[in-house]
Amino acid sequence: MRYAFEDYVIDSDRRELTRSARRIAVGPQVFDLLLHLVRSREHVVSKDELLDAVWAGRIVSESTLTSHINAARKAIGDSGQNQRLLRTIARKGFRFVGDVSEIASRCAVASTEPDAPGKTIAEAPALPDRPSIAALPFLNLSGDIEQEYFTDGVVEDIITALSRIRWLFVIARNSSFTYKGRAVDVKQVGRELGVRYVLEGSVRKATHKVRITGQLIDATTGAHLWAERFEGALGDIFELQDQVTEAVVGAIAPQLERAEIERAQRKPTESLDAYDNYLRGMAHLHLGSRESIDAALGQFNHALMRDPNFASAYAMAAWCYFWRKVNGWMTDRPGEIAEGARLARRAVDLGRDDAVALSRGGHALAHLTDDIAGGIALLDRALVLNPNLASASFLAGFLRTWNGEPDAAIEHFARAMRLSPLDPELYRMQAGLAAAHLFAGRFDAASSWAEKAFRELPSFLMVVSVIAASHALAGRPDEAQRAMKHLRELDPTLRVSNLADWLPIRRPEDLATFADGLRKAGLPE
Incomplete structure (x- = not known):
């Protein structure tokens, strides 16, 4: 469950506090304290109740409780003087007094049934008909919070290696x-x-050494199937990752052919410095804001300076330019489109066997050069190389949406959501579903999915345009005009006449539907 107040969202499932879709770092006990107060907002919470809920009844000092209350207030822009949201009730305790709305979990799975758009599935997903695995984030035992990105990157590459094994169903990293x-x-x-x-496992990085531990558990029984420790020089990190992957695969299916294991042993780059920049860039890219995309592009460019043959870094840099284009953030449109296209072409040339490079590079190339058919071919190849890559599935869904295949697109989005049901990029999948339903003539479903995406990233220009168009076409002029007001604030230059320059919509009837909806909502010609 997520709880929204002012421009903050506290997500109990993901244990995240965000403000305007940007993550706010809080300690685990501060998070638990704030979450408990928000959930218990209908009554005053005593100190004893907080101690039971957050510290499980352990004895803590008055100063510890006070410091955690102050930290919670600081995280949500409050203070002991203002007490705008978190109020101290003398001799009684504390109460959260802000207006809170509850939002359903992100775990909703897209329905592919035309008569049930937007339906969510509350029950747990069924086990696939083949071996299935989730690699949880490893513990960072380095004693340095700045090494979190390195630990996360180690696990991300293990997930990528496992995903290349066709008979294995792998939950996406996100x-x-x-x-x-x-x-x-x-x-x-x-x-x-x-x-x-x-x-699950851990990573300890110290000076020039790294140690990775891992254990594989049968989640249906809780039984431990395998546990191992791998140590080596930092320069051997990719070899250590390969060893972990091989051991996991061997524990799941001892009969696995050696050729399949070798296919899982591909290194993204030989340069650890480039890899470091790439991981930092990925951390920024998923946030989706203008500032975070600028920061991501800078990191990918640094990676390319250190390794000029790093295919995935070219692809992600190109994708940053695509994201600038689709949100109206380009300041030198011809120059940035040309540079993004150059990077995308380099990505797909270097990464013919790299699903990440083909999917992000191919998708960017389709948008930046208006070659949807070519982009679809590259996405299809990425899915052949790695059928478990959730981003390849949802990006293929977008290209099929623009190509006039909304029902095929919806199937791709649904698969991406199944592969990664808790994905931070879920808002992008929801946005794609919204556009696909719009072109399929299901305007209620379109507005429903678009508004879900909007709650995560209000600056997503395409999402706001679908909200405006779908409400207008469904006969809801007030909602359409409100969305149009926001759309005009995001991009004052957008017009009905330049829609085709903004999004590569291939079918004339789809472009006509979109234009008609936006025109009715108030977009100038």
Whole structure:
């Protein structure tokens, strides 16, 4: 469940506090304290109740409780003097007094049934008909919070390697990482993600050495299947990742052919410095804001300076330019489109066997050069290389939406959501579903999915345009005009006449539907 107040959202499932879709760092006990107060907002919470809820009844000092209350206030822009949201009730306790709205969990799975758009599935996903695994974020034992990105990157590459094994169903990194920083029950993880196996472990990085430990658990029974420790020089990190991958695969299916294991052993780059920049860039890219995309592009460019043959870094840099284009953020449109296209072409040339490079590079190339058919071919190849890559599925869904295949697109979005049901990029999948339903003539479903995406990223220009058009076409002029007002604030230059220059919509009837809806909502010609 998510609880929204002012421009903050506290997500109990992902254990995240965000403001305007940007993450706010809080300690686990501060998070638990704030969450408990928000959930208990109908009554005053005593100090004893807080101690039971946050510290499980352990004895803590008055100063500890006070410092945590102050930290919670600071996280939400409050203070002991203002007490705008979190009020101290003399001799009684504390109460959260802000207006709170409750939002359903992000775990909703897209319905592909035309007569039930927007329907959510509350029950746990069924186990696939093949071996399935989720790799949870490993613990960072380095004693340095700045090394979190390195630990996360190690696990991300293990997930990528596992995903290349065709008979293995692998939950995407973005969903498994929603458990980061949480004490978890692997049986519950297995139920929530719909997998049989769970991989967990730790990474310790010190000077020039690194140690990776891992254990594989059967989530249906809780039984430990395998545990191992791998140590080596920091320069051997990719070899250590390969060893972990090979051991996990061997524990799941001892009969696995050696050729399949070798296909899982591909290094993204030989340069650790480039890899470092790439991981930092990825951390920024998923946030989706203008500032975060600028920061991501800078990191990818640094990666390319250190390794000029790093295909995935070219693809992600190109994708940053695509994201600038689709949100109206380009300041030198011809120059930026040309540079993005150059990067995308380099990505797909270097990354012919790299699903990440083909999917992000191919998608960017389709948008920046108006070659939807070519982009679809590259996305299809990425899915052949890695059928478990959630981003390839939802990006293929977008291109099929623009190509006039809304029902095929919806199937791609649904699969991406199944592969990564807790994905931080879920708003992008919801946005794609909204556009696909709009072109299929299901305007209520379109507005429903678009508004879900809007709650996560209000600056997503395409989402706001679909909200305006779908409400207008469904006969809801007030909602359409409100959305149009926001749309005009985001991009005052957008017109009905330049829609085709903004989004590569191939079918004339789809472009006509979109233009008609936006025209009715108040977009100038």
